[in-house]
Amino acid sequence: MADMKATREGYGEALLELGNELQSVVVMDADLAGATRTGVFKKAFPDRFFNAGIAEANMMGIAAGLSLSGKIPFVSSFAMFATGRAYEQVRNSIGYPHLNVKICASHAGITVGEDGASHQCIEDISLMRGIPGMVVISPADVVEAKAATKAAAYYKGPVYIRYGRSNVPVINDRDDYKFEIGKGTLIKEGKDVTIVATGICVDSSIKAAEALKSEGIDAEVINISTIKPLDTEIILKSAKKTKKVVTVEEHSIIGGLGSAVCEFLSENYPVKVLRVGIKDVFGESGSAAALFEKYGLDSKGVTKAVKEFLS
Amino acid sequence: MDNLSLKKMANNVRKGIIESVHAAKAGHPGGSLSAADVFTFLYFEEMNVDPKNPEDPLRDRFVLSKGHTVPGQYAALAYRGFFPVEELMTLRKVGSRLQGHPSLGLPGIDMATGSLGQGISAAVGMALAGKMDNASYRVYTLLGDGELEEGQVWEAAMFAGAHNLDNLCVMVDNNNLQIDGTLEEVCSPYPIDKKFEAFNFKVINADAHDFDDIRRAFKEARETKGMPVCIIFKSIKGKGVSYMENNGEWHGKAPGDDLFKTAMDELNAMGEELEKEGDR
Structure with a gap:
């Protein structure tokens, strides 16, 4: 049986590498750093991690301001709040000015599980896809999640990536695996x-x-x-x-x-x-x-x- | 710049507001006029900006959180030399860089705004980046008083206060009128000063139409260390055009040709008076 790992783990692993590769990477969370896996970045790079508190709308705006000052902000919450609660901030403060902000949301879809429908975002792709110029990525496994996160850091412009909470089989652990934005x-x-x-x-x-x-x-x-x-x-x-x-x-x-x-x-x-x-x-x-x-x-x-x- | 020169420039800015909004047949003159003196002071005195190098990483930043009053900012930017004054007449027209609300792509515009409550967050992000980089620039953001009803304003204030962003200067254009009436009639955000103080802001009150007082307020703001500042500018909506003053009707509509002429006559008369004042 294949290894099982949640895609959000790939996000945390990528952030750790990116923290060393790019000094301009800044990570924000809205009081879910443990769950979204931004916590691993916080531990390694405390000076470049900021907790917005439970205030997703403001977090998106701060990310916009950071990107306008040369930073590459990665902002995280659950998909429900990143794309739902803060939809209009993402649309008007990040999408419209086409800013270099990476919206990396975990706990997408129904595999959030026991928390139920209030936390199971099944509309995030739809919401983000409708914003002109927004790249929308949905990785298949932890390998792809890590590769997509890293690709997003080196792409200039707004990107939305959705990650899951639950462990899922690893399917891309092969030597010739390569991720490219826009390629199936x-x-x-x-x-x-x-x-x-x-x-x-x-x-x-x-x-x-x-x-x-x-x-x-x-x-x-x-x-x-x-x-x-x-x-x-x-x-x-x-x-x-x-x-x-x-x-x-x-x-x-x-x-x-x-x-x-x-x-x-x-x-x-x-x-x-x-x-x-x-x-x-x-x-x-x-x-x-x-x-x-x-x-x-x-x-x-x-x-x-x-x-x-x-x- | 001395007070008389500032007054003359503010009068030009007011004329630019009326002319551009009239030409566009749409726009928000009331709140543009109430902030005209503040716009003028910011661009001609307070902020470290260079029209020849509008993207300078070391420049002071300005985010117009009350984005609908951008005709006032456009006029100040144009007279400061960021783009030709004639371009003001393209306001709100197809293909113009002067969008109905601030949009990136026009020199001097640091952030796209218009949806109320969002600009202040971007300004907080810029101030945070400045602190991370040990940069000397300051970040200014102007909010409407009605805008304070947006919850996001207080999320941003909480963050700025918690992070002691003393390079952030929040300004409130307190003209006491919003679309549906006075602030009290709609949903009072008062007391504004106590609210910002509760979020660890230094609060400064000033008269939005008195350059001595504006100068004093910004000086005090710059000298404040360890906490962000909020300057509450008590202002008159529609200031400078008699029939627009304290009249909420002129929040978001353009004058027709007759009222345009009345407004311009008044502003031109004011201009002549200021010239005479200089001769004395």
């Missing part, structure tokens, strides 16, 4: 159907493809870690081959990866698309695994959805 990855070739997945649903999609194989369905699996800008080339190529596309994400089916893929395909190569995700409902309390199963995002759920879609 072909994980498995297939000819019958394209599964486009993001975040921790990449793992369940890979496992679903294995299960489908035994039933005679040859699925192609693509990891879209950068949702904006979308790697349209890799999606178009696969859609032309399979003519059927399934999107899988731990996010509302409204406004996230599924919407981004549909927006592109409907204008450029209309094929039938099934969106697997949270079906316009709020989450609930429960273990991450139980919720993943209930909301049809585990490999069984994805397998079932793909089979129904093809029949």
Whole structure:
């Protein structure tokens, strides 16, 4: 069995390296440094860490001011508060002036688990994707989370990255793994159907493809870690081959990866698309695994959805 | 700059406000005029800025948290030489660098603002960066008094006070009028002084239309160490144009041609009077 690690761990590991590489990196949190993993940076670089307290809106504005003074601020909270509570600050104080701020939010999606719907952000991709010029990244595992964080530091402009709370399988621990903003990855070739997945649903999609194989369905699996800008080339190529596309994400089916893929395909190569995700409902309390199963995002759920879609 | 020169310049700034808002057929003259003397003092006396080097990392910063009154800032910037005075007439027009609310891309604009409550946070971030870098620059941010109803203002004040940002100068344009009425009629943020004091600010009260008092307030602000400063400028909304003074109606609309002429006649008469004062 693969190693299990939460994507937020990759964020903390990247921040530690970035603290040494770039003196201009400054990290802020809103009283969740332990949970978001900014705490590891705080310990190593106390002079470059600032706690805004439980005041996310102000934190975004301070980050804007820091970036206008040559710093590279990484600001963290839970996805719910970073993109929800502080949406308009992100939009007007960071997005509109196109500032070099990295909004790195943990506890995205329903795998927050027991805390329940108030803390399970399933709209963050949608909210951030709508802001002109905002890069939106949803890493699949700890390896990608670390690589994406580092790439964001060297990219000039606003970036949103979502990380998860729960441990998920490591799928990218190979020597030739490389992360590039805006580039998707072909994980498995297939000819019958394209599964486009993001975040921790990449793992369940890979496992679903294995299960489908035994039933005679040859699925192609693509990891879209950068949702904006979308790697349209890799999606178009696969859609032309399979003519059927399934999107899988731990996010509302409204406004996230599924919407981004549909927006592109409907204008450029209309094929039938099934969106697997949270079906316009709020989450609930429960273990991450139980919720993943209930909301049809585990490999069984994805397998079932793909089979129904093809029949 | 002596007080008479400041008064003359402030009168030019007021004319620039009326002319640009009239040409745009939209904008916010009331709060621009109430802050016109403060804008003038900031750009011609107080702040270390250079129109030839507007991005100088060592410059003092200014964030107009009450972004809707940017016609006043634009006029001050133009007369200070950041861009041609004629460009004021492009205010709010398609393709103009003079957006309805401050936007990056125009020399002298340090932060995009307009959504109330947000500018002060950016100013706090700039002041924090200045402290991190041991830089000598100061950060100024002007807020409306109605803007104090935004919760984010107090989040920012809490942070600035907690971090002893004595390179931060918050200013409140206290003209006591907001869109729906007086501050008390809407939702009173008073007492403003006690609130800032509670967040570890040094509070200074001043008359927004008396250059001696403005000078005294900024001097006291600069000399304050170990804590951020809030200057509460008691002001008259619409100051300088008789029919706009203390009249909330002129918060956010442009005068038509007849009232434009009345306003300009008054300001021109004031200009002539100031010239005579100089001759005496």
